[in-house]
Amino acid sequence: MTINSSSIPGNGIPASLKTSYSFSDAYNWLAEGWALFKTAPVKLFLFCLLPMIISGCIQLIPGPAGMILSKWAGAIVVASVWPVLSYLHHHSAFSVKSVFVAKNWLSVAVYSVTGVIVAAQQFGVAYALAGDDAVAMFFQMSGTGIKVWHLSLIFASAVPLMTLLIFAPARIFFVCRNPLRAVQDSISAVVKMWKPCCVIAIIQGLLLALAPYTIRLSVVLSGPVLACTWYCVYQRYISEQ
Numbered sequence: 001m002t003i004n005s006s007s008i009p010g011n012g013i014p015a016s017l018k019t020s021y022s023f024s025d026a027y028n029w030l031a032e033g034w035a036l037f038k039t040a041p042v043k044l045f046l047f048c049l050l051p052m053i054i055s056g057c058i059q060l061i062p063g064p065a066g067m068i069l070s071k072w073a074g075a076i077v078v079a080s081v082w083p084v085l086s087y088l089h090h091h092s093a094f095s096v097k098s099v100f101v102a103k104n105w106l107s108v109a110v111y112s113v114t115g116v117i118v119a120a121q122q123f124g125v126a127y128a129l130a131g132d133d134a135v136a137m138f139f140q141m142s143g144t145g146i147k148v149w150h151l152s153l154i155f156a157s158a159v160p161l162m163t164l165l166i167f168a169p170a171r172i173f174f175v176c177r178n179p180l181r182a183v184q185d186s187i188s189a190v191v192k193m194w195k196p197c198c199v200i201a202i203i204q205g206l207l208l209a210l211a212p213y214t215i216r217l218s219v220v221l222s223g224p225v226l227a228c229t230w231y232c233v234y235q236r237y238i239s240e241q
Contacts, residue, residue: 021192026199032236033229036085040094044224047084047096051077052216064139068116075115079108079169085231086174107172111179114165118158125157126150151212159205163197164190170234189238200229 037044055074059066080099087098119138126134126146133145164187171182190197204226210218 023195026196032232036228037225043094048224071115071119075112081227082170082173104172122154126154148212152209155208156205163201
């Protein structure tokens with residue numbers, strides 16, 4: 001599997017010279033992501049379950065500490081998909097070892113505080129919808145007043161911030177940016193490519209909104225494909241910057 005990062009599908013314009021993006025570019029992004037995903041679908045599915053499993057285990061720690069630690073650790077594990085996808089792209093093979101040989105993990109750990117920030121934003125939405133039941137849900141894993149549609153909005157509310165931050169781990173791993181500069185690079189890239197990024201974000205938001213109705217299967221099944229899609233976007237348009 002090789003992604004030719006020197007040209008844009010269908011028009012031959014060098015990626016480094018592309019200055020405008022259309023909504024339809026999202027289709028090409030998804031097609032490239034699907035092509036990368038197909039090289040190791042089962043292993044990618046299993047690997048992408050790790051954030052949910054690890055976060056779920058840490059949330060068993062009672063009180064706010066468990067929730068905060070789970071979101072921080074979950075963000076670190078989510079970030080680890082970038083070296084895995086890079087190895088898959090360049091070697092056409094899945095390798096968990098690529099995670100352990102990746103560099104700049106301290107900066108990744110610092111950056112992963114954003115996982116707590118995203119969770120805080122979701123808590124704000126939850127509190128606006130359900131009041132004290134949101135506190136019970138987030139910190140005591142209960143909350144009888146939380147409705148299913150509340151959960152849909154809470155899950156989907158994370159998408160705008162997650163999209164703006166999507167390329168930050170790649171900048172930390174691949175070009176050793178410090179966390180702040182990596183976040184700035186990511187936001188700049190998403191704003192520049194806002195039209196197709198909005199399309200992907202809307203798709204992701206709908207899938208997250210469906211999660212409470214599908215026992216999270218909508219996220220489990222689509223997550224690896226979307227991760228591959230974002231990786232291909234990074235490889236094509238951002239990696240040389």
